[in-house]
Amino acid sequence: MYYLGIDLGGMSIKAGICDDNGKILCKDTCVTVRNEDGDRIINDMANLCLKVISDAGLTVNDIEYAGIASPGSADSEKGVIIYAATLPFLNYNIAEKLSERTGIKKIYVENDANAAAKGEATYGAxxxxxxxxxxxxxxxxxxxxxxxxxxxxxxxxxxxxxxxxxxxxxxxxxxxxxxxxxxxxxxxxxxxxxxxxxxxxxxxxxxxxxxxxxxxxxxxxxxxxxxxxxxxxxxxxxxxxxxxxxxxxxxxxxxxxxxxxxxxxxxxxxxxxxxxxxxxxxxxxxxxxxxxxxxxxxxxxxxxxxxxxxxxxxxx
Ligand SMILES: [Zn+2]
Missing domain, CATH: 3.30.420.40 (ATPase, nucleotide binding domain)
Known part of the structure; x- marks a missing residue:
């Protein structure tokens, strides 16, 4: 199976396709452009996701789930970014928005350091x-x-x-x-x-x-x-x-x-x-x-x- 990882930062958005061993098959990045309601970020993120899926020779149906690592605090149960100082999102359901734009059904959202800790526990140190x-x-x-x-x-x-x-x-x-x-x-x-x-x-x-x-x-x-x-x-x-x-x-x-x-x-x-x-x-x-x-x-x-x-x- 394949998993889509998204690293959402205040300066850039990175996305990559990982296999079951946590190996990145394909990745790309774009600049984080903030507008007032954050729509620009959702659009750019969705396009980036679809691009890496296509670059890896896959379709959305091949993606088991996507995960978003975000700064600030995130309600991982609801897929909501509660607050992030560097992003225009406040109690914002980013999982739902990205799902609508990409067709990926299951999307997890988590604080970036927590996500990295999980990554190290699953595939790293x-x-x-x-x-x-x-x-x-x-x-x-x-x-x-x-x-x-x-x-x-x-x-x-x-x-x-x-x-x-x-x-x-x-x-x-x-x-x-x-x-x-x-x-x-x-x-x-x-x-x-x-x-x-x-x-x-x-x-x-x-x-x-x-x-x-x-x-x-x-x-x-x-x-x-x-x-x-x-x-x-x-x-x-x-x-x-x-x-x-x-x-x-x-x-x-x-x-x-x-x-x-x-x-x-x-x-x-x-x-x-x-x-x-x-x-x-x-x-x-x-x-x-x-x-x-x-x-x-x-x-x-x-x-x-x-x-x-x-x-x-x-x-x-
Ligand atoms: Zn302090």
Whole structure:
């Protein structure tokens, strides 16, 4: 059977056809163009879906179901996007609209990080495990909770916002309205903010050279690159950043004790440089450190296609 996965983002819409092994046979993308009632998005999404189905040499009847991974919160039972800051949809039945436009009968809708967690549990880093967590590190910190193979969303579909756990009381302001959320410190944006702050205090750091003397060129790799060069300030920034990230991760593990916790997003390209110190902190601090069963902490496996593959796994 074939499954259509749709990754609906504020900037672009991606769609792909997956087989039973979560392999993408064919995919395409278009720009997200917002008009007031969102009709333009539905039309463009429907055309994109029909195009990838046709490009794969299939018809709508060959598609078992479609899944939509959306930002914000989504009522997965009704197929409704409840709210998404980057999209013009409010309590909007996107499943029904897309079904009318494409003829695909079964359409699932889910928050994008939850869908990616399901994708990792079905085809990726947590395949074969019943309980897993997925943490994605980008401009924010997103999360997904899989319990007994199913996405856990809470009764109002707004659960699993792992990044909005406070790790520094009265800390930096977060767009969610709280102060000191993990997202403010452990996201790529948090890392960039920390790197810039420490650079201002350390004018002799090699990081100035790495960004050609312009602090606006700092990115999520700058401190890690400086660490590899043996730069004391770079080493200190990476250590401090990882301590924030690990603080959140120990909290998650203490609550859920998942079999696998996978970390996605651009920063996971650092691999063991990132994971080894996190494992050390978890080993030292987690509540269940004396158990012979320990959470496996690893990088996520679906990469840039996590949205499409996650969406295509929603009916699994
Ligand atoms: Zn927050």
């Amino acid at each position: 947590a395949k074969g495990y019943k309980d897993s967590l997925f943490v994605t590190i980008g401009t924010g910190v997103g999360g997904g909770i899989i319990i007994d193979g199913k996405i856990y969303t809470g009764f109002n579909f707004s659960g699993a916002e792992l990044g909005h756990m406070v790790i520094v009381k009265d800390g930096d302001e977060c767009p969610c309205g709280r102060k000191g959320c993990m997202e403010s410190y452990a996201s790529a944006s948090g890392l960039i903010k920390l790197t810039k702050k420490r650079m201002e205090e350390n004018k002799d750091s090699i990081m100035w050279k790495l960004c050609n003397g312009d602090i606006n060129n700092v990115n999520g790799k700058t401190a890690f690159d400086a660490q590899r060069e043996g730069d004391a300030c770079g080493i200190a920034v990476v250590k401090e950043y990882i301590e924030y990230l690990a603080c959140g991760i120990v909290n998650f593990i203490n609550i859920f004790q998942p079999e696998v916790l996978s970390i996605g997003g651009g920063i996971c390209k650092e691999g063991e440089t990132l994971l080894a110190p996190i494992r050390e902190i978890v080993k030292r601090e987690q509540y269940s450190r004396h158990s012979d069963k320990q959470t496996i902490i690893k990088t996520a496996e679906l990469g840039n296609d996590a949205g499409i593959i996650g969406a295509a796994s929603l009916g699994k």
